[in-house]
Amino acid sequence: MITNFLNMNGYGIYVFSAFIFTLINFAGLYFIVSSQFKKEQQKFAELFGKLSAEKVSEANKQKINKEILSAGILSKI
């Protein structure tokens, strides 16, 4: 039964390669974009850590800066 399903009357190689290509692209794009997010977040945190106390209080006036430091790709699950 599994062999029949995988074979798909001779079309299995075409059908599964199309589906696998699609899913690999999805996974690849997801990991590229999430790693870009983490990289930029890390860069932001490093720069934030180097700020003087005066500049930190200035930066903290913007709510988004705190959000960036605490954000994670899947942090809210």
Add this chain to the structure above:
Amino acid sequence: MDFFNQSKIFSLINKYQSFVLIFFLLILLLGLTEALFLSPQDYLQGDSVRIMYVHVPSAWISLGIFSLMALLSILVFVFKNKNLIIISKSLAPSGFVFTLIALVTGSIWGKPTWGTWWAWDARITSMLILAFFYFMYLLAWRVFENKDNVVKITSLICIIGAINIPLIKFSVDWWSTLHQPSSIKILSESTIHESMLIPLILMTAAFALFSLLIFLMKYNTELIKIKIKGLDRL
């Protein structure tokens, strides 16, 4: 405008993107079950018709995203709004990937159906041109350093590329092509059976959710880049 409050947008995206991911995975699982197990074979194409469930949604979404980017580019010229630029830039990666998926899966489908991997047919060639426009758009953001120039150049790429969209859509009607005409029509009755329409709709919904997820992640990444520049200026 409060609607474009970056802090609120960042917070909302950060809060809800996980739910988009879970919803996408659920719909994808349903779509794959329908597409690979439950939907019937085609009377002519046999099981190779199942490639339609990844090929057609990818093509629809790639066209939809580029049309949206073209519209946003026109609005950028009119309103000079930075957020529109970020939205357009964040849409491009998933649009490019969906165009590649449509081209490759179309080629895979072509072999058992037409007996060839590739034909310089009007529909396929115009889709390849779309992929080049996406590529040029993404490349322009990497190549040009001056922000004003890159906004103008990328907007122009989108507006010029938009001319290709109706060509892709109507190529199968205007020219004699290997590619079959549309089976799903908005203004008249579709020629696809319900048993094939359901998996197609499910897969389209899953792909749309995936492009939304990538867009949200990319948008927040762009916001962080802007804020890094803001920290440098403090």
